[in-house]
Amino acid sequence: MEKEKLLEVKDLKTYFLLRDETVKAVDGVSFDVYEGETFGLVGESGCGKSQTCRSILKLLKRPGEIVGGEILYKGQDIVKMDKNEIRNIRGKEISIIFQEPMTSLNPVLKIKTQMFEAFHDSNMSKQEKLEKAIELLKLVGIPSPETRIEEYTHQFSGGMRQRAMIACALGARPKLLLADEPTTALDVTIQDQILKLINSLKDELKMSVILVTHDLGVVAQMCDRVAVMYAGIIVEMTDTVTLFSKPRHPYTYALMGSLPDQSKRGSRLEPITGAPPNLANLPAGCPFAPRCRYAEEICTKERPDIFEIDPGHFTRCHFPEKVRTFTGIIDVPKEEVGNNG
Amino acid sequence: MDNSTQKFRKRKKQDTFKMMIRNKSFVAGSIIVFIVLMLALFPGLFAKKDPIELDPTAIFAPPSSEHLFGTDNYGRDIYSRVIYATKIDLQLGVFGVSIPFVIGTILGLLTGYYGGLLDTIVMRILDVMMAFPFTILMIAIMAVLGSGIRNTYIAIWLTGWMTFCRLVRSETMVAKNSEYVMAAKVAGFSDRRILLRHVLPNVISSAVVYLASDIVMCMLTGASMSFLGLGVQPPTPEWGSILSTGRGFISFAPWITIFPGLFLSITGIGFSLMGDGLTDFLRTKGR
Amino acid sequence: MIPVLFFVTVLIFTMIRLIPGDPARTLLGEMALEEDVQRLRELMGLNKPYTTQYFIWMKGILTGDLGRSLVYKMPVKDMILPRLRITISLTFLSMLFAVILSFPLGYMAGKNKDKLGDQVIRVTALAAISMPTFWVGLLLMILFGVKLHWFPVGGWAETPAEQFKALVLPALTSCLMTTALLMRNLRNSVVDISILDYVDFARSKGITETRVSTMHILRNALITTVTLLMMRMAWMLGGSVVIETVFSLPGMGKLMIDSIFGRDYAVVQVLVLAFSMLVIVMNLITDILYSFLDPRVAL
Numbered sequence: 001m002e003k004e005k006l007l008e009v010k011d012l013k014t015y016f017l018l019r020d021e022t023v024k025a026v027d028g029v030s031f032d033v034y035e036g037e038t039f040g041l042v043g044e045s046g047c048g049k050s051q052t053c054r055s056i057l058k059l060l061k062r063p064g065e066i067v068g069g070e071i072l073y074k075g076q077d078i079v080k081m082d083k084n085e086i087r088n089i090r091g092k093e094i095s096i097i098f099q100e101p102m103t104s105l106n107p108v109l110k111i112k113t114q115m116f117e118a119f120h121d122s123n124m125s126k127q128e129k130l131e132k133a134i135e136l137l138k139l140v141g142i143p144s145p146e147t148r149i150e151e152y153t154h155q156f157s158g159g160m161r162q163r164a165m166i167a168c169a170l171g172a173r174p175k176l177l178l179a180d181e182p183t184t185a186l187d188v189t190i191q192d193q194i195l196k197l198i199n200s201l202k203d204e205l206k207m208s209v210i211l212v213t214h215d216l217g218v219v220a221q222m223c224d225r226v227a228v229m230y231a232g233i234i235v236e237m238t239d240t241v242t243l244f245s246k247p248r249h250p251y252t253y254a255l256m257g258s259l260p261d262q263s264k265r266g267s268r269l270e271p272i273t274g275a276p277p278n279l280a281n282l283p284a285g286c287p288f289a290p291r292c293r294y295a296e297e298i299c300t301k302e303r304p305d306i307f308e309i310d311p312g313h314f315t316r317c318h319f320p321e322k323v324r325t326f327t328g329i330i331d332v333p334k335e336e337v338g339n340n341g
Numbered sequence: 342m343d344n345s346t347q348k349f350r351k352r353k354k355q356d357t358f359k360m361m362i363r364n365k366s367f368v369a370g371s372i373i374v375f376i377v378l379m380l381a382l383f384p385g386l387f388a389k390k391d392p393i394e395l396d397p398t399a400i401f402a403p404p405s406s407e408h409l410f411g412t413d414n415y416g417r418d419i420y421s422r423v424i425y426a427t428k429i430d431l432q433l434g435v436f437g438v439s440i441p442f443v444i445g446t447i448l449g450l451l452t453g454y455y456g457g458l459l460d461t462i463v464m465r466i467l468d469v470m471m472a473f474p475f476t477i478l479m480i481a482i483m484a485v486l487g488s489g490i491r492n493t494y495i496a497i498w499l500t501g502w503m504t505f506c507r508l509v510r511s512e513t514m515v516a517k518n519s520e521y522v523m524a525a526k527v528a529g530f531s532d533r534r535i536l537l538r539h540v541l542p543n544v545i546s547s548a549v550v551y552l553a554s555d556i557v558m559c560m561l562t563g564a565s566m567s568f569l570g571l572g573v574q575p576p577t578p579e580w581g582s583i584l585s586t587g588r589g590f591i592s593f594a595p596w597i598t599i600f601p602g603l604f605l606s607i608t609g610i611g612f613s614l615m616g617d618g619l620t621d622f623l624r625t626k627g628r
Numbered sequence: 629m630i631p632v633l634f635f636v637t638v639l640i641f642t643m644i645r646l647i648p649g650d651p652a653r654t655l656l657g658e659m660a661l662e663e664d665v666q667r668l669r670e671l672m673g674l675n676k677p678y679t680t681q682y683f684i685w686m687k688g689i690l691t692g693d694l695g696r697s698l699v700y701k702m703p704v705k706d707m708i709l710p711r712l713r714i715t716i717s718l719t720f721l722s723m724l725f726a727v728i729l730s731f732p733l734g735y736m737a738g739k740n741k742d743k744l745g746d747q748v749i750r751v752t753a754l755a756a757i758s759m760p761t762f763w764v765g766l767l768l769m770i771l772f773g774v775k776l777h778w779f780p781v782g783g784w785a786e787t788p789a790e791q792f793k794a795l796v797l798p799a800l801t802s803c804l805m806t807t808a809l810l811m812r813n814l815r816n817s818v819v820d821i822s823i824l825d826y827v828d829f830a831r832s833k834g835i836t837e838t839r840v841s842t843m844h845i846l847r848n849a850l851i852t853t854v855t856l857l858m859m860r861m862a863w864m865l866g867g868s869v870v871i872e873t874v875f876s877l878p879g880m881g882k883l884m885i886d887s888i889f890g891r892d893y894a895v896v897q898v899l900v901l902a903f904s905m906l907v908i909v910m911n912l913i914t915d916i917l918y919s920f921l922d923p924r925v926a927l
Contacts, residue, residue: 059828083837091834104825106844108851108923113843118833152923168833469635472911474866477884477903484888484896485646554757561760565870568762569885584763588874592781595770602763609758617754 006176006208007033007056012069014048014055021280025051025064027232030306033176038202038209040223040240042216042255044276048232049212050099053180056210057096058086073176091118095169099181101161105153111137111164112149118171136167139204140197159190166197173205180212195222216255220244228252231277231287234306238313248315250292253323286318294322367618373611381428388424392578393417401594411596413586422578423601429490429579430560430605434612437497437559438552444498445505446548450536452506453513453544460510467503475500479562483571493572497559504555505548512544519543546623553616557609564605580605629908636904637689641682644897650674654891655698689901699892707883707895708902714784714879715868721795722803722864727857729803730810734853735846737811738818749811756808761867765801765874772797782876798875802867806860813856817849851921858914862907 014026026048033039041049054060056071056078071078078089098104106114115133124132130149137145140163153161162182169177179198183191199222202209211222219226219240227237228251236249247253257270274291277283283290289299298318306316317323380387396416404411410419452460470478479496486492516522517540525535564581566572573579575586580601587597652668653660669675673684688695694704737749773781785791821827822845830844831837869881876882880899887895919925 054828057832059832061823061828087834087836089834090832096829096832098825098829100825104829106826106830106848108848108921109843114830117830117835117839117843120834154924165829168829171833465631465635468632469639472632472636472904472907473900474862474864474903474907476863476866476869477900478866480869480884480888481640481643481896481900485643487648557758564760565762568760569870569873570889581760581762584760584766588766591766591770592774595774598763598766598770602760602766605763606755606759609760610755613754613758 003034003036005032006035006074007210008070008072009052009056010070010072012052012055012071013067014051014060014064015067016064018063018280023280024232024282025279026055027282028069029227029229029232029234030069031227031234031237033208033210035175035208036202036206037224038199038211038222040219040226041210041212041229042214042219042226043229044214046276046279047229048279049214049229050180052229053096053178053210053212056178057090057094059096091169091174092120092172093174094176094178095172095174096178096180097162097165097169097182099184101158101165101185104165105161105168107153109152110149111151111153111156115149115164115168115171118168120172133167133171136170137164139170139201140164140167141193142167158186159193162186162190162194163197166194166201170201170205175207177202177207177209178212179209181214182211183218184214191218198222228255231282232279233287233316234314235288235316236314237306238310242310242313246310246313248309248313248320248323249317250294250323251288254291254293286316294319364618364622366614367622370611370614370616370618373607374615377427377431377608377611380424381431384425384427388418388421390418390421392421392425393576401590403594404596410600411594413583413594413597414590417576419583419597419600422583423580423604426578426580426583426601427604427608429573429577430564430581430608433493433497433563434556434560434608437494437563438501438555440498441501441555442505442548442552445502446509446541446545448502449506449509449548450513450540450544453510454517454532454536454540463506467507470500470503476562476565479566480569480571483566488571488574490573490577493563493566496566497562501555501559504551508547508551509544512547513540516540516543550616550620550623553612553619556612557616560605560609560612629912633908636908637686637901638682640897640900640904641685643900644893645678645681647893651891651893685897689898694898695894697887697892697895699887699890699895704895704898708880708898711878711880711883712902714877715865715872715881717791718795718798718802718868718871718877718879719861719864721799722801722806723857723861725799725803726806726810726860730807730814734811734814735818735841735849738815738822738849739841741819746815749815753808753812756804759804761801761805762870762874764804765798765871768797768801769875782874784876784878794875794877798871798877801874802864802871806857806864809860810853810856814849814853817852818845821845821848851918854917854921855914858910858917862910865903865906 009032010030012026012029013024016023016025029048029052031039041052043049051060051064054064055066056073058066058078058081060066066079069079073089073093078086081089105111112130112133115136116129119129119132133149134145137149142148142160142163148156148160153164156164166182177198182198183194186194195218198209198211201207209222211218213219223240225237225239226243227234228243228249229235230251236243236247236252238248243252244256247256251272254270254272258272272291277287277290283300285298285300285302286292286295286304289295292299296319302318304316304318306314309315309320394417396412396418399408399412399416400414402408402412402416408418408420410423412418413422448463452463473481478500482496482499483492486495522535522539525539530539563572564579564584567579567581568585570582570585573582575582583601584598587594587599587601591598650665650669652665652672652674656665656668673681676684685695692705694708696702697704697707700707733749737746740746769781772778779797780790780794783794785794827840827844831840867881868879869884871877872879872882873885880902884896884899887893887899
């Protein structure tokens with residue numbers, strides 16, 4: 001690839017150290033994000049995708065802690081940065097938007113005040129700040145920004161709050177936007193608007209995006225490359241087209257089986273049986289083995305390593321070829337996905 | 342109930358017990374309250390001297406082996422007075438809180454559940470009563486009724502129900518619209534059954550948590566009424582009134598003041614610790 | 629507010645009339661002649677119907693005539709004004725102490741949840757809430773007044789500096805419980821707010837940790853803490869009865885107790901009314917403050 005690597009996550013480990021146990025929310029995750037691409041992190045709730053995302057900006061809630069690995073942003077290791085260094089990354093280089101627009105903006109401060117916080121140029125006058133904030137609100141599609149900027153969040157609807165949050169996040173023109181389930185809490189129609197907005201802003205501002213979601217539909221619509229996470233580890237990583245046409249991990253395949261699909265109209269959806277494992281007490285073998293329909297004896301004993309099965313296509317399975325026999329059921333037209341790239 | 346549910350219930354009970362034992366505040370508080378209870382029930386075991394007997398030969402005797410906490414202006418033994426006072430002060434706290442707890446909870450349930458005229462009337466009464474500083478209201482009622490322990494109780498009861506009523510009322514208003522109450526209504530249960538079996542167990546916990554701190558409040562209020570000369574009348578030993586005697590002699594006989602207050606504080610801390618433990622416990626259980 | 633005020637006056641008026649015994653007889657004593665008692669009853673307006681008496685009293689209050697003290701033989705208004713100054717100074721000073729002590733401590737405890745400092749602060753607060761104020765006051769008096777002579781043992785003074793000195797120990801005593809409650813409230817708010825997403829989002833913008841703490845954590849924690857502060861202020865007004873008795877301060881609370889024992893009910897009813905007026909005004913200020921602190925609440 002000729003594109004530059006913007007972010008390299010290497011063997012990231014984020015644990016929650018509780019009194020009696022250690023919850024391994026992220027247990028050795030590695031991936032790269034290139035300039036200008038949208039990278040998806042997908043998985044069930046509690047698989048560690050949000051914690052991976054928060055680790056990148058060191059915004060973990062107590063008692064969460066990065067216990068190992070590196071996060072290289074333009075070659076600098078974020079994990080080793082002190083409070084002041086990370087502050088220079090936050091907002092200016094990497095921004096984040098959260099899932100709940102209702103709780104992610106401070107209810108007692110004006111939108112204006114919260115947006116000004118994102119502008120780091122101390123030479124700006126109040127008037128300049130105001131103009132820039134209004135311009136940003138326009139950019140994210142908030143109507144009559146001149147008046148709305150003086151309002152509080154409770155006067156905003158859910159979708160408008162999400163737009164306002166994006167405007168705050170973009171205040172200092174970051175190179176990388178972390179979107180932690182940005183549409184999960186929104187109505188379906190608003191979801192689509194927000195996703196399109198993120199996509200257009202990405203092109204306009206030449207950003208990279210890490211999109212965390214549990215929704216494969218969102219992945220198909222948005223992402224260039226995607227990593228599937230399960231129980232704190234990446235089980236499969238490849239480009240979006242390949243993922244949908246040739247999944248090489250039983251979990252990915254099972255996820256797709258639980259999606260409705262045009263070509264399988266009339267057939268039943270197949271939910272994944274069982275529940276994700278306890279992250280404080282992981283089984284010795286492959287964490288997906290208890291729920292996997294192809295699991296054999298070795299799967300419960302030995303944890304498979306991640307390996308490159310095809311160029312650029314990684315999987316973590318003892319029997320990836322078994323999945324292959326079921327491919328082709330979910331068909332994603334190539335051009336459509338390619339448009340997002 | 343089949344065997345497995347019985348087992349489950351039993352295990353749940355054991356867990357509850359274990360959690361209580363593990364809670365340090367609760368255990369410490371319980372030990373203090375138990376000791377105070379023993380003092381209140383069997384004062385004769387701990388203090389041999391008569392708490393109201395005068396001894397003109399030992400006026401203002403400082404603490405010694407003969408008079409552990411010293412003596413007062415009449416030569417009465419402070420240690421005996423403090424021990425014998427335990428019962429009255431403990432009663433002030435426990436009885437003081439009992440009736441307001443029951444009345445306040447019932448009123449809170451009814452006003453929260455039915456609303457309407459009763460609710461309006463009770464809320465207006467609350468508004469008017471809350472317009473007085475608490476101590477002023479207590480003293481004004483005492484002024485009307487006259488001094489004495491009986492009237493102290495009446496004043497505490499007249500003012501104490503308000504917080505319970507407000508707590509239970511607001512929780513009931515939430516519970517009223519919850520799905521389990523709706524379901525019970527649809528099933529055609531009587532209001533009484535819904536209130537007692539479905540609403541009450543869900544709204545009572547905040548009132549119970551407040552109960553512990555209110556015991557302390559009632560005890561302190563009762564003692565301060567005696568301190569002001571409005572509550573328990575001499576020569577009956579009561580911590581607040583002993584303190585009030587000591588106030589006049591503070592520069593040369595501070596022991597009259599120090600010891601009853603110490604007992605009052607320790608008893609208060611005991612109940613507060615219990616309440617604190619209870620709060621923690623109810624919060625984790627709620628999760 | 630107006631209906632509350634009306635019922636407050638009715639309640640006070642009724643309560644005083646409920647006191648058993650004939651006020652005129654009480655004043656003149658058992659030995660007085662029946663016709664003297666009757667004349668005094670006439671003079672005090674006690675023979676008129678209750679409603680008329682109430683309106684006469686209310687008219688007096690609205691026109692600034694608060695009645696006469698029959699014990700001190702002077703207008704109640706002249707008695708109350710200097711005492712009001714003492715009680716209000718006491719309340720404000722203890723308020724100030726409470727804020728100065730509780731805000732930094734409560735904030736630190738919340739920031740360092742479950743660490744040693746937090747535990748110590750929590751246990752101290754619990755003890756402070758469980759102790760009788762009059763005892764704490766007397767202990768402070770023994771230590772700083774009797775033993776160390778730093779502050780006067782009690783009573784009032786002439787010069788402002790001396791007066792301030794006379795108020796320090798009473799204010800410290802009075803602020804103790806409020807400090808503990810505020811500290812606890814602030815600590816819990818800080819703990820609850822620190823984990824909210826908007827704090828993380830604010831932090832993600834790369835602002836300083838100081839700004840995160842002040843603008844996003846403290847600013848939001850203040851909403852409940854200030855409400856509690858104002859509620860406690862009303863409480864402390866009432867507590868002045870006990871504090872002023874302990875320290876022999878000639879304030880409204882001390883006057884109230886003296887008047888009750890002296891059966892000077894004309895003074896008692898005006899005092900109770902004054903206290904409740906102060907509370908009502910304070911509630912009004914609380915509402916206004918609240919709407920400033922929380923934009924979601926409209927006045």
